[in-house]
Amino acid sequence: MKHIVLGTSGHIDHGKTSLIKCLTGFDTDTLEEEKRRGITINNGYTNLKIDDELNIGVIDVPGHEKFIKNMVAGVSSIDLVLFVIGADDGIMPQTKEHFSILKTLGVKNGIIVLTKVDLVDDEWINFIIDEIKEFTKGSFLENAKIVKFSSKTGEGLDILKSEIKNISKNIEEKDREALFRMGIDRVFTIKGFGTVVTGTVLGGRVSIGDNLELYPGKMKCKVRGIQIHGVDKIIGEAGERCAINLTGIEKEDVKRGLILGEVNREVSSYIIDAKIYLSDYIEKNIVNRQRIRLNHGTKEVIGRIILLDRDELKKGEEAYCQIRLEEEISSRSGDKIVIRNYSPIETLGGGSVLDAKANKCKRFKEEYIENLKIKESGSLNKKIENLLKDLNTIVSLNDIKNEINKEEEVILDSLKELEEEKRIISLDNMYIHNRFLLDKSEELVQLLNKFHLENSLKIGMKKEEIKSKIFNKKIKKVYFEELLALMEKRSYIKIQNNYVSTYDFVVKLNLAQKNMKNELLNYFLEDGFKTRKLKEILDKQRDRKLCLSIFEYLKEGGELIELSEEVIYTKVYLDKALEEVKKFLEKKTYINLSDLKEILNIPRKYLISILEYSDKILLTERTEEGRKLLE
Missing domain, CATH: 1.10.10.10 (Winged helix-like DNA-binding domain superfamily/Winged helix DNA-binding domain)
Known part of the structure; x- marks a missing residue:
């Protein structure tokens, strides 16, 4: 079965809720205040089952400007948006803000729904439609169908359902073979069951009994149960909205905005590098070190923007920046972000994460900015090479897949090309950049030179000592031995039995030492x-x-055992x-x-x-x- 997530967006709250109720038969406004005031405050969730092959999760997000934070959390995972505009009001400031957010988050599919058409005449409707076409020109909604709809008369309902079905069947499915990852949008407890979290599965699949981890914070938990639209399931897959019952963790430890993922697979950081743009309808500029609100998935955090190549970002412009946050987020390269003003709160623009775990950098540093350009739009080979170069360690295929959003076969082809070009090195299904081998070789030669100076009669340093000083102690022996063999092949070091020396090092004995060597050997x-x-x-x-000392020298050289x-x-x-x-x-x-x-x-x-x-x-x-x- 194919699973997609449909979101409703736009400034009309009551109109959206009525639309969802007509489509699904379910009222997503459940709070008393929502019903009293006629506005959506929290995101509402339901589903629309088209047929046995297509089950659509539906998220109704707030239109009111005070609840844009909730709106961003809701649309961060959608595949198809119903962009709702009231025929009586037309395009409003909130409409523009929602539209900007949808573009920022990379939503590709949409239907424009013109609600409340029963309240206005045909001349006004045609005027509003012309306004909408001009407004959406050049965007993902430029050629979107505009459906005239009335919740009172039911006009347009069948057309809308048919259009949703047609678009949904052509939407590419999310990768179910990727690492499991889900942004948490709700947390609650059920008596007798404990902590339950909900969200849309962004990739991979989750099963009952899986050990998972919450990021940031790296709190471990286990899956006790899974529900999808109120039905118990054994597995939840990419694209589905899941409620997951977790054990080993309390409700107080979980909050909206955390990422639920596989153990030791996600990264968290207070600093990210990004490419951002300032919306063209915003009259304010972004200045260096400006305090902002960053929305990523279901999380909102406060931070400061460090503009790397300018002092000010003007409307319609884009720039590379570093965002230093007041609390950690768990993100990946390529994730979409929304930038909002700290106060007064309004959406400024957004962009994409280029480095999910960045280090502080200086502004106007050309090499650093060039590196970000490669991360943004370089070829797949460049992106993979750059990833290995940045990580500067031994990297598994799974880790590369986790960072590069491509099929495994495509990544393997790219890795093969990079290896043939001698830009990277394969170590038994693990990979390193040539720079890593060079750095470690130079570090080891420096260590060995010092060792030879202090131990002139020793033929070399023991491998185990090198492993603990140059490499992580946890490095597998097979990779350690392979790295040493590569260093010897490249004439950095020489290996004798269990000892390592610089490539050209030989023990030079003086006359007394030579005599003692001959004397000892003759004895034995x-x-x-x-x-x-x-x-x-x-x-x-x-x-x-x-x-x-000569006895130890003969032992190390293998002449005495x-x-x-x-x-x-x-x-x-x-x-x-x-x-x-x-x-x-x-x-x-x-x-x-x-x-x-x-x-x-x-x-x-x-x-x-x-x-x-x-x-x-x-x-x-x-x-x-x-x-x-x-x-």
């Missing part, structure tokens, strides 16, 4: 398979410190021992201590150490019958 070579303890060698040395505190072998003799084990197992299935003793004729502690090392390097495997070769 002379001993063969039955070697002495390190303590015995150290006790005979005048310079114990030098001897110990310490199997235990009591067993140390040269690589030459350990390789010989392992070769004997392998030769024996090529003839027989199992080898045990007695078999190896017969071959090497050395004490038990040496035999145990050799076989345990053989297991460690996965040459053999220990079983109840003895060691056997690993295939």
Whole structure:
């Protein structure tokens, strides 16, 4: 079934409510004050079922200027608008404000409904229609059908329903495979059930039992139940208006304006970058650092506009800006925003989010503004490359999909092209920008240079130490190893066993150190398979410190292998021992201590150490019958 959301907008409140009642049979004005005053205060919600394949959610938003905040919250998720104009009044100031908001929010589909036609004559109706056509010229409503309607006589009702059906069937469905995301517009409790939130699912799907998170605030909760237009459901999908019963969270912790989404998938920030425009019917200008009200989805926050390329924004103009907010919002790149004056409250214009988690920046910085231009209108390849460059970390395909509103197949094609052009790097289904590898390589080389200076006899720094100092400790080993391999391939570093050095680093021994190296190696070579303890060698040395440092150097370089505190072998003799084990197992299935003793004729502690090392390097495997070769 296809789901779309229809919204009613315009300055006529009573006319809109009567229209909705005629269409759906439901009165969306439920408050006593709304009925008494004949105005819509809160958004009203109902549904219009056209047929088995088309169920339309309906939002009736306020027309009165005092409740524009509620109106913005209502229309932020609609696919089709009924733009209501009273035939007796024509185009009013609120009509212009609503129209500006609809354009700002990127609404693409609409029907103009001329209500109360029973109150005026045909000559006046034709005059108003001409006025409407002039008013909507060049907009998404320029070619919209104008339906003459009367709630008293029922004129135009069938035409309106037919037009809604025709347009609705051609509206593109929202992405049900995207990440689940829903802006909360109402919160309440039901006795015996607890906290319930409502909203329109903007993308993805939600199921009973899902673990979710509220943003900003990152409060975790779980889905206990789902209702769509009063009917219990197991799943709610993109485009549907859902009431979701949540557990693990209290009503007091939730308010309109929060985003309900998947765990650890949304971002929140006090600073966003945006491209905004000032409506052409506004006589006021926006000046730098002006205090404003920002409406995003179902949330309104106070903030200041920092104009990045000018001191003043005049009517009909657009500009790049940074908006610094007094409380966090959870947004995504591409989200629409409405800008309203702080006081007196009136709609100034709006725009789109370019960076949902921006950092403070200086004004008139050309490089920063160029970056925003790419984010605004660059090619998909540029947008993805820019995203990876900005994040400057390892990014998953899901995270890219979350930021770039395109199909996965299209994104994968773009990623492949960027990789072929060597602008980005793929790490086992994760992605980085070349800049990330360069930055980390330079950071690591700097760290290693300092390390070599302080540890001239060490062949390098241990990988685990590098992981904790240069990369996040939580980075998966496979990505860490792949990054190191890329750095070595690009001649930044050199990897020896578990140690990393700068690419051209070699340990340079002085004469005393060279002599000690030869002396130590000779000790262990002379001993063969039955070697002495390190303590015995150290006790005979005048310079114990030098001897110990050279011993560590030989160990790191792999020339000496310490199997235990009591067993140390040269690589030459350990390789010989392992070769004997392998030769024996090529003839027989199992080898045990007695078999190896017969071959090497050395004490038990040496035999145990050799076989345990053989297991460690996965040459053999220990079983109840003895060691056997690993295939």
